[in-house]
Amino acid sequence: MAADLDRHTVRVVLPYHLYTLARCSTTEVELDLTGPVTLAAVLDALEAAYPMLAGAVRDRVTGQRRPLVRFYACQDDLSNIAPDALLPYEVAAGREPLVVVGAIAGG
Amino acid sequence: MPRIRVLVGTRKGAFILTSDAARNDWQVSGPHFGGWEIFHIAGSPANPDRLYASQTSSWFGQVIQRSDDGGATWNPVGNDFAYVGDPGTHLYYDGTAKPWAFKRVWHLEPSPTDPDTVYAGVEDAALFRSTDGGLTWQELPALREQQGAKWMPGAGGMCLHTILLDPVNPARMYVAISAAGAFRSDDGGASWKPVNRGLHSQYIPDPQAEVGHCVHRIAMHPARPETLFMQKHWDVMRSDDAGDSWFEISGNLPSDFGFAMAVHAHEPDTVYVVPILSDSEHYPPEGKLRVYRSKAGGNAWEALTDGLPQQHCYVNVLRDAMAVDSLDPCGVYFGTTGGQVYVSPDAGDHWQAIVRDLPAVLSVSVQTLP
Known part of the structure; x- marks a missing residue:
């Protein structure tokens, strides 16, 4: 049962150019x-x-x-959280x- | 009956223009990858249906797309452009040392013999090669050993924008970098040497400087690969010894600043440039869009204007936005930052716009299809 508790199905909304x-x-x-649902884990899975x-x-390296990508969830800006921080x-x-989200930039 | 396929990269997507040999009636396909910057599209001479495209975005980075059916469908391939080892630093605009960092692919140069082999010129400047159809990329790092710590970006970035593969000697290739200069390899990219002797750049105090020159474009005729033509930041130059020495051929041009350059498909001494007013004013002199042609390998230039706007024209023609086909008479093509793509089906005597309202054109390449 413990293993089942570690399984997650996470939803990710992508901007137009990425989907x-x-x-x-x-x-x-x-x-x-x-495992733990961190930002890095979600991006690894993505x-x-x-x-x-x-x-x-x-960045690959x-x-x-x-710089022009942002992360949001539950009405919060998560763009600057640590990669290994748990998501909500x-x-x-x-x-x-x-x-x-692709950040608003330019005209 | 041969056909022509023009591959156009723009600020907001790729467009493919096709015509029969008359080059009067054009079909337009696109935008492909709408909304993305397409820095360059190139077809394999060994398999014209194999195309490679550099798709890039300040938001989402670099994608390389590959088509195996002449651009009807595309698939993303590898985009991992990892420098070999610690690339160290290069000079920045303010004179400080800045770490090397990959930004985008400016130019793709497919092998003349192998559809799966393609070279990529990137920013920050380096040369990469793929031998598996773009799935993986390996840097040729010896290029950066040529005083890379002294290289500095031009206004558009520190880009490797020109790759010439010698059609006679497969071990020889040339690259050009803004603003580092021109470099030659005689061993397939294992080692390099700067080939900038004879270039003079007013912003470089040392007249013998081996690197630091802002080369905008180099062009070659395949039948005479030791002769090179160069459009530099200022000055139009020529070398008859594979770049070992250069001499100026600007002659009677109204301005020797510019970006684009091409050589006639059948006449090694017929060269085309598009003069731009100055490094501060990136538009044609007098608001007249004129291609200049020399049939003498330089110095004596004639203005080609028939069909081109001769008043109120303030577009630019970027370095990778001019190309020729291999029909007879030779077709000449260029795209502008105003979104026009022009063709001359008679080697420059007469011009017509294939399209007028594309996004700003970054690159134009041409395939002559059997």
């Missing part, structure tokens, strides 16, 4: 992952499911969030999505 790059028909994808997104959300329980439970 079209990933060949998804909708803006929201579901990802299965095991890139494993959609390898073409590797490097598109976070440093692992840092790309509502995200881990699949009740709220992690929202990936």
Whole structure:
């Protein structure tokens, strides 16, 4: 039973350019992952499911969030949380999505 | 009956323009990858249906797309451009040392013989090669050993924008970097040397400086690969010894500043440039969009204007936005930052716009299909 408790289905909302790059028909994808639901774990699962997104959300070398990408969940800006910080329980439970947003910039 | 396929990269997507050999009636496909910057698209000479595209975004980084059906469908391939070892630092605009960091692919150069082999010129400047159709990329790091710590970005970034593969000697290749200069390898990229002797740049105090020159473009005719033509930041240059020495051929050009350059497909001494007013005013002199052609390998230039706007024109023609086909008569093509793509089906004598309202054109390459 303990192993089951470690399994999560997390919802991630992608911006237009990323869900079209990933060949998804909708803006929201579901990802299965095991273990603590951290930002890094969700992004690992996202890139494993959609390898073409590797490097598109976070830098391949440093692992840092790309400067014009932001993360939100449960009405909070999570863009600057540590990669190994736990995401809100509502995200881990699949009740709220992690929202990936392309920052507003330019004209 | 041969056909022409023009591959156009723009600020907001890729467009593919096709025509029969008459080059009068064009079909336009696109935008592909709408909303993304497409720095360059190139077709494999060994398999014209194999295309590679550099798709990039300040938001979402670099994607390399590959098509195996002439651009009808595309698939993302590898985008892991990892420098070999610790790339160290290069000079920044303010003179400080800045760590090398990959930003985007400026130019893709497919092998003339192997559809799965393609070179990529990237920012921050380095040369990569894939031998598996773009799935994986390996840097040729010896290039950065050529005083890379002294390289400095041009205004557009520290980009490796030109890759020339010698069609006669497969071990020889050239690259050009803004603002580091031109470099040659005679051993397939295992080692390099700067080939900038004879270049003079007013912003470099040392007249013998081996690196630091802002080369905008180099062009070559495949039948005479030891002769190179260069559009530099200022000055149009020529080398007849594979870049070992350069001499100026600006001659009677109204401005020797510019970006784009091409060589006629069948006449090794016929060269095309598009003069731009100055480094501070990136538009044509007098508001007249003129291609200049020299049939003498430089110095004596004639303005080609028929069909091009001769008043109130303030577009730019970027370094990768001019190309030729291999029909006879040779077709010449260029795209502008105003979104026009022009063709001359008669080697520059007459021009017409294929399209007028694309996003700003970053690159134009041409395939002559059997």
